[in-house]
Amino acid sequence: PEFVKKLQASFTSDSTIHIATVQDLANKNITTQNATNTWTWTATNISDVTCAVSNHYDWDAASVLVDDKAHRRVAVQAAFADGSEDFHHYVQFARNSLDWFSHNLPGVPYPFPKTTSVQGFADMEYPMMVNDSHETDLVFAQLVQDHEIAHTYFPFYMGTNESRYAFMDEGWATTFEILIGTAERGKKAADDFYKQFRVTRWIHGPHEKEQPIITPSPDVTFGAGNNAYGKPSLSYLALKDMLGDDLFKKALHVYMANWNSKHPIPWDYFNSMKAGSGKNLDWFFYNWFFTPYYIDIDLDKVDKTSGGYTLSVKNIGGFAVPFDANVTYADGTTETFHQTPIVWEKDQKLAVINIKTSKEVKSIVLDGGIFMDANEKDNKWVAN
Incomplete structure (x- = not known):
């Protein structure tokens, strides 16, 4: 009874x-x-069931408010070997994850009554449970847990087939990973990790064997991990950049409302995002999902005009990416002109960018940030 009281108290507690x-x-x-004990678990509207049993693990618990309107809290628990320092933080890490995901992106209140983080060996997600390895780096431990908990929405809440279209779940978890990471650690730290872990591995080639993201996962013969994680995640972030945060979230909610528990396929995502945004995104989805493209833009030439400067930017790699034109003026001041992927809508091979300024430009550098460039040597122009 005393342990039952502790468990019941955790259902309304913010503290571990x-x-x-x-x-x-x-x-x-x-x-x-x-002589015999029987445990009974009950869950509704769940795609699968997993459980963990131990006679030597610590057991921590708390809860978190995920739905402000319904005043709904969910249980947050962790089971782990006492010597694993990182897991002593896991209840609070998970509370932060569920709070952020519920209130930001995807912005859908966590749909299940509980989540449990169990120390294991796989770094793997299950409905209402994650199985994480022991990590000595607390920052990395939180990032892994964030990623696995994000899978609650994709694939479990949506019911996507991750074995056929891995990008429909791993791509989203990777996207939420950098977004929540930015809130936790700041933009630079989150971007640096994302670039190192999700982009650097493939961006510098070779690219001759690239396969379209839409390729069914069992049929991918080159860069399977890149097609499941980094490339689709960049597509989701590029779309967010192009639509803007509010419209992107609105469209995402249309997709999730239309298709949760109904096993959507990629075309259901494409059509829902088009309907939800009110935009014709056919060109964008074709560009990112149906081509063997990569990222490589080239600042081909810069022409001075009466109102400023005109930049001709070639898209050698093909992907419709956002980028910044970082301008340094002759007086030493700088200015950044952000370009969303919309600049590639009419011509995906060449974009003409107009920079309005009365100042003399000394140099211009194109910078994609996390949209790393395969060849940065042709991204800079210096005035004669």
Whole structure:
């Protein structure tokens, strides 16, 4: 009964409650000592069930408010070996994840009554549970847990087929990973990790064997991980950049409302985002999902005009990416002109950018940020 009281108290607690500690385990008084015990779990509207059993793990618990209108809280728990320092933080890490995902992006209240983080060996997601390895780096540990919990929405809430279209779940988890990471650690740290872990591995080639993201996962013979994680994530972030945060979120909600639990395929995503945004995105989705493209833009030439400067930017790699034109003036001042992927709508091979300024330009550098360029040497122009 005393452990039941702790568990029940955790359902309304923001603070971590230690339901079972090392001393409790040593005393062997957590479970009623009957010849046989039966545990019963009940869940509704769930795509699958997983459970974990241990007689030597700590058990921590708390809860978090995920739905402000309904005043709904969900249970947040962790089970782990006492010597794993990172897992002592996992209840609060998970509370932060569920709070952020519920209130920001995807901005859908966590749809299940509970989440549990169990120390294991796989870094793997399950409905209402994640199985994470012990990590000595707390920042990395939180990032991995964020990623796995993000899978609650894709694939589980949506019911997407991750074995056929891995980009429909891993791509989204990778996207949410950088977005929540920005909130947790700041833009530079989140961007640096994303570039190192999700983009650097493939952006510098070779690109001759690239396959379209739409290729069914079992049929991908080159860069399977890139097609599942980095490339689709960049497509989602590029669309967010082009539509703007509010319209992107509105369209995403149309997709999720239309298709949760109904096993959507990529075309359901494409059509829902078009309907939700009110935009014709056919060209964008074709560009990102149906071509063997990569990222490589070239600042081909710069012409001075009466109102400023005109930039001719070639798209050698093909992907419709956002980028900044970072301008340094002759007086030493600088200015950034951001370009969303819309600049590629009419001509995906050449974009003409007009920079309005009365100042003399000394140099211009194109910078894609996390949209790393395969060849940065042709991204700079210097005035004669």
